[in-house]
Amino acid sequence: MNTPKNAPCSPFTDGKADRSPVRVGALVPLSPPGWVEAGRHLLAGLDLAVREANDAGGIGGRPLELVVRDTAADPERAAAAVEELTDLGVAALVGEYHSVVARAAATRADALGVPFLCSSAVLDALTEGTTEWVARVAPVQSRGWRLYADFLLASGRKRIALATQPSVYWASGARVLRDRLAVHGGTVVELDAHALTPEALCDALVAHEATALLLLVGHPEPAVSLVKAVRSDGRLAELLIGAPAGQPEFAGWVARLGGAGAGVPFLRYLPAHFGPLAEHVEKQLEGDLGEAPSFVAFEGWDTVTVLVEALRSHGTDRAAIAASWPHLQVEGTRGPIGFSRTPETGVRQWTWAPVQIADRDPAAPGRFRVLHTD
Structure with missing residues (x-):
């Protein structure tokens, strides 16, 4: 047959x-x-x-x-x-x-x-x-990054600087942040991490009176160099460094930065328990x-x-x-x-994976702290 x-x-x-x-x-x-x-x-x-x-x-x-x-x-x-x-x-x-x-x-x-x-x-x-x-x-990116913008606002950070590199992904994230923050009176300035040296970028952060710097850049570079420059600049002692794309999630982050890589909030997709x-x-x-x-x-x-x-x-x-x-x-x-x-x-x-905002504990950079769960 x-x-x-x-x-x-x-x-x-x-x-x-x-x-x-x-x-x-x-x-x-x-x-x-x-x-x-x-x-x-x-x-x-x-x-x-x-x-x-x-x-x-x-x-x-x-x-x-x-x-x-x-x-x-x-x-x-x-x-x-x-x-x-x-x-x-x-x-x-x-x-x-x-x-x-x-x-x-x-x-x-x-x-x-x-x-x-x-x-x-x-x-x-x-x-x-x-x-x-x-x-x-x-x-989707817009879901997590909107939550990240809300986290910044809840922590009193409204003057946000973005260290950026050319990419559809980074541009999309910047747009989500800008739109979400603008609704609540926040401002966003973009700083070209390719054109500016880390030291020049620190000068720009001071000039703009930024309260947070978000790393919309590649890892390890220029992200690691930017963190080191900001952490060593006494003018920026109160500045929050953030990495919504999740760079601090991996062990290589703390291996390169040690304690300087702690206290950098990032998005991860895990449940509370x-x-x-x-x-x-x-x-x-x-x-x-x-x-x-x-x-x-x-x-x-x-x-x-x-x-x-x-x-x-x-x-x-x-x-x-x-x-x-x-x-x-x-x-x-x-x-x-x-x-x-x-x-x-x-x-x-x-619709949807759980979303966390977490960072590495300054007291023990090998350990994570969960700052918000959605």
């Missing part, structure tokens, strides 16, 4: 179970100028969830296989990786940390018709228009990484766990996976994960 052309794939071939791997492409920044530390944590989370899925029987008895490609924070390289992985027959794509890179990957995935579950990138407009192929675990699942994952990730996992590692684990549910419940066909996004309800490390449409983005979005 001939099998109809469009019939669903059978798990058996010639009477034997299909044991071929279900391949999933992973986009991760693993070399400079990508944020390698973030990429390492993201990959650790992805890897752990794959191992645990395979320990639990894989996808209908088929092993899950992660095919990793280093994006190096390069949008063109990411788009090329999407094409390569699509040609290799991956069922779906996961990962990416850098927003501009994720946008390039999402655009290409949409054009090629391959599902992409984005782990960590927050830029609101991940695609130009509405798509069924892309979903996202991380919250961990449940048993998150505690289990945290312990496993700490063993894999050799250090405490960042929120990015949890994003990686949640991403693969969601995709595993899609594969098990809807099959490995790409269109079926994309169609599953609005029907999924998965218990993640940071709460129940489901996807919906939102005004901010054309992709299927988890």
Whole structure:
């Protein structure tokens, strides 16, 4: 009997179970100028969830296989990786940390018709228009950065300076902050971190009578040099340094700055308290990484766990996976994960991951303080 052309794939071939791997492409920044530390944590989370899925029987008895490609924070390289992985027959794509890179990957995935579950990138407009192929675990930038602006206002900081570099991501964040602060009488001045030396930037902060400096710049440089310059300038002793993009989350921050890197509030996407699942994952990730996992590692684990549910419940066909996004309800490390449409983005979005504002404790820079949870 001939099998109809469009019939669903059978798990058996010639009477034997299909044991071929279900391949999933992973986009991760693993070399400079990508944020390698973030990429390492993201990959650790992805890897752990794959191992645990395979320990639990894989996808209908088929092993899950992660095919990793280093994006190096390069949008063109990411788009090329999407094409390569699509040609290799991956069922779906996961990962990416850098927003501009994720946008390039999402655009290409949409054009090629391959599902992409984005782990960590927050830029609101991940695609130009509405798509069924892309979903996202991380919250949108506008949500977190508005909360950060409210935190500044609540702490009495209304004269805000932004140290900036050219980037769609930084420009988007600056716009969110400016719009939110303006409603409540706040002011924002942008200082070009490329054109100004750290010392000249400190002079500008004094001239503008800034009460907070936000680092909308790359890590480690120029962020580290700017923090060192501000901390050593007696005129700026009362100035709050902030890093909404999350630079102080990683151990490399305190390794480079020590106590000077403490007391710098940043956004992270963790709940106020961990449940048993998150505690289990945290312990496993700490063993894999050799250090405490960042929120990015949890994003990686949640991403693969969601995709595993899609594969098990809807099959490995790409269109079926994309169609599953609005029907999924998965218990993640940071709460129940489901996807919906939102005004901010054309992709299927988890609404929402929890948001924290935290910093490193000046009394013990290796320890975090949670300043606000939403």
